[in-house]
Amino acid sequence: MSSLLAKILTPFKPNNNHHFLSIPISSTSPKTPQKNLNNQTGLINRRRAIALTTSTLATLVNAEKGSCFDFRMTVPDQTLEEAESMIRGHAQELLSVRDLIEEESWREAQRELRKSSAYLKQDVYTIIQAKPGGERPLLRKLYSQLFNNVTRLDYAARSENVAQVWVCYNNIVTALNDILSRL
Structure with a gap:
């Protein structure tokens, strides 16, 4: 059991036999590493920010709506x-x-x-x-x-x-x- 736990807790080191993006997944893995979780959270936050910016700009510039700004x-x-x-x-x-x-x-x-x-x-x-x-x-x-x-x-x-x-x-x-x- 301790060897299985040691294997799970050992950081993944890619070698020639593994694809660059492959990550070993173990069904007994306690949690996703914090670094990957932060990257995923950051990606979600960026997507939300882009969506919010896009919708805001569409509202500000769309002259057909009554809530837009008239830059003219x-x-x-x-x-x-x-x-x-x-x-x-x-x-x-x-x-x-x-x-x-x-x-x-x-x-x-x-x-x-x-x-x-x-x-x-x-x-x-x-x-x-x-x-x-x-x-x-x-x-x-x-x-x-x-x-x-x-x-x-x-x-x-x-x-x-x-x-x-x-x-x-x-x-x-x-x-x-x-x-x-x-x-």
Whole structure:
């Protein structure tokens, strides 16, 4: 019995008669060596990480889903002429959220606010990028004020805080008038 135990506990040394990957398996082997277990665990963890990364990237980039990021906001897909022709219409769409606010249709107001502000954001960004460098800081400040108030309005509508909604809406109107007068 002790010779069998000694044989089991002796590390495997490949020779010419064994294939490189062959490992002696004994039915009386107490446990898999810790090194092999760690390698298997590491391989499983790597596969999980690859699967998670792949699914995350697919979610982030797939524009058909509502939960994806829209990376086009930093690199406009439109020309200056397109942005200038569309900005007034998108501004009107943003201001038309007022009807939904008056009706206190919070979810619909949020949905319309997000949609119209995304288009307007792209228009304003494109126009600001085309302006001379000296005019940009003031326009960026107004841009920031406008879209910070859009975000605040979205949060206020979510919490159904009527007073805050109207404060944010009035700030949006003021900022939008300032931006449009300078463009």
